[in-house]
Amino acid sequence: MAQNLFIIGATGKVGRALVSQIYEKGDTDPAKNENPTRIVGVASSTAFLYERDGLQKRRVIDFSSRKTQGEGYREPAALLDLLSDSSERVTFVDVTASPEMLELHKKAIFGTEHGVVTANKLPLTIIGPEEFQRLISEPKRYGYRCSVMAGAEAVDKVRDLRDLGDRPLEITGSFSGTLSYIATELEKGRRLSEIVSDAVAKKYTEPDPALDLSGIDVASKILILARTAGARLSMPDIRLSPFVPEGYVVRGDPSGLIRELRRADAEFASMMATARSKGRTLRYIARYTDGAHGPGITVGLTEVAKDDPFGQLKGNENKITVKTATYGDRYYSVEAPGAGVEITAQNIRRDLLYQIDNRTLSTGE
Numbered sequence: 285m286a287q288n289l290f291i292i293g294a295t296g297k298v299g300r301a302l303v304s305q306i307y308e309k310g311d312t313d314p315a316k317n318e319n320p321t322r323i324v325g326v327a328s329s330t331a332f333l334y335e336r337d338g339l340q341k342r343r344v345i346d347f348s349s350r351k352t353q354g355e356g357y358r359e360p361a362a363l364l365d366l367l368s369d370s371s372e373r374v375t376f377v378d379v380t381a382s383p384e385m386l387e388l389h390k391k392a393i394f395g396t397e398h399g400v401v402t403a404n405k406l407p408l409t410i411i412g413p414e415e416f417q418r419l420i421s422e423p424k425r426y427g428y429r430c431s432v433m434a435g436a437e438a439v440d441k442v443r444d445l446r447d448l449g450d451r452p453l454e455i456t457g458s459f460s461g462t463l464s465y466i467a468t469e470l471e472k473g474r475r476l477s478e479i480v481s482d483a484v485a486k487k488y489t490e491p492d493p494a495l496d497l498s499g500i501d502v503a504s505k506i507l508i509l510a511r512t513a514g515a516r517l518s519m520p521d522i523r524l525s526p527f528v529p530e531g532y533v534v535r536g537d538p539s540g541l542i543r544e545l546r547r548a549d550a551e552f553a554s555m556m557a558t559a560r561s562k563g564r565t566l567r568y569i570a571r572y573t574d575g576a577h578g579p580g581i582t583v584g585l586t587e588v589a590k591d592d593p594f595g596q597l598k599g600n601e602n603k604i605t606v607k608t609a610t611y612g613d614r615y616y617s618v619e620a621p622g623a624g625v626e627i628t629a630q631n632i633r634r635d636l637l638y639q640i641d642n643r644t645l646s647t648g649e
């Protein structure tokens with residue numbers, strides 16, 4: 285039986301890459317694939333296409349590349365009502381960055397037999413801690429690997445350790461390619477404002493670089509891992525220090541922000557010089573600990589030894605280390621390059637494989 289997909293965010297960067305990969309790799313072709321995929325729905329923020337027995341490839345591609353419009357709609361959760369004409373299970377793929385998707389996640393998982401695979405972090409961080417645990421309780425129906433490190437083995441390992449009764453005691457992460465890049469360039473003696481200006485020009489940052497510097501994205505990722513480890517924590521529980529102090533941050537105006545950051549150049553140069561004089565360096569680190577005083581999360585610019593696993597991190601690499609009782613003095617670690625759309629789309633397809641009943645080995649070349 286085919287795996288039915290409803291892709292929400294199909295007009296976005298990851299959504300378009302996903303649609304292309306699904307067709308190019310032959311996912312929909314039963315002759316090439318023992319576990320074929322069938323796209324029954326696609327949606328943007330305002331429009332959708334749905335066909336119970338599967339949409340034609342041409343219609344999906346035209347919608348995804350915005351050549352055609354679909355029917356209008358308002359709330360993502362309402363898309364679930366379309367499926368009342370079918371008894372088959374559908375997996376919703378969330379490749380949006382919208383908090384509104386939470387209602388669809390909850391409605392699908394708590395109220396139906398359908399599944400969800402998401403790259404969107406927001407539903408996982410705005411939902412309450414108990415509901416998060418319910419959401420992830422059936423791994424074959426709820427896939428969220430791509431919400432952290434775009435599907436590198438971070439979520440899986442933490443989850444498996446928990447299920448194996450070796451709950452993570454400490455998870456440390458460097459999750460922002462942009463902030464890693466800024467820190468490594470500071471290490472070379474460059475000025476903060478100049479580095480941020482370069483990063484904006486090279487499109488390493490979000491269109492509004494203030495979002496990267498706020499550290500919110502990093503905080504979201506460590507929260508998802510901490511919750512996966514079993515912690516009942518929420519965003520307000522995180523001790524978050526933005527990469528640059530609030531006083532310098534100008535939102536929605538990259539040039540204004542870079543001008544303001546010039547006032548911080550000397551302070552950052554001095555912090556880096558102090559670290560260097562001790563054989564150390566600076567990295568933007570997120571850390572979850574489950575110690576004697578209970579679970580907690582900190583996120584901020586931190587001095588680390590040059591030979592520390594994070595001190596050695598270069599460019600836009602992301603990394604986590606996980607400590608447990610069984611690992612003792614050692615730790616598990618995963619390192620992966622800042623993913624980009626193709627790897628994210630591939631790992632969404634990988635997440636979908638885990639939802640297939642009786643998955644069999646592909647006979648495709």
Ligand SMILES: NC(=O)c1ccc[n+]([C@@H]2O[C@H](COP(=O)([O-])OP(=O)(O)OC[C@H]3O[C@@H](n4cnc5c(N)ncnc54)[C@H](OP(=O)(O)O)[C@@H]3O)[C@@H](O)[C@H]2O)c1
Binds near residue numbers: 293296299329434
């Ligand atoms: N880009 C990457 O390299 C990357 C890597 C890893 C993870 N991710 C994650 O993947 C997700 C998508 O990223 P992206 O770069 O593809 O974003 P994007 O290009 O901005 O695309 C967002 C998509 O979501 C749709 N959308 C927005 N609000 C919506 C709503 N309320 N209801 C339904 N659909 C809505 C948009 O539709 P319209 O066309 O109508 O606006 C668009 O199709 C994000 O959660 C991001 O964090 C991205």
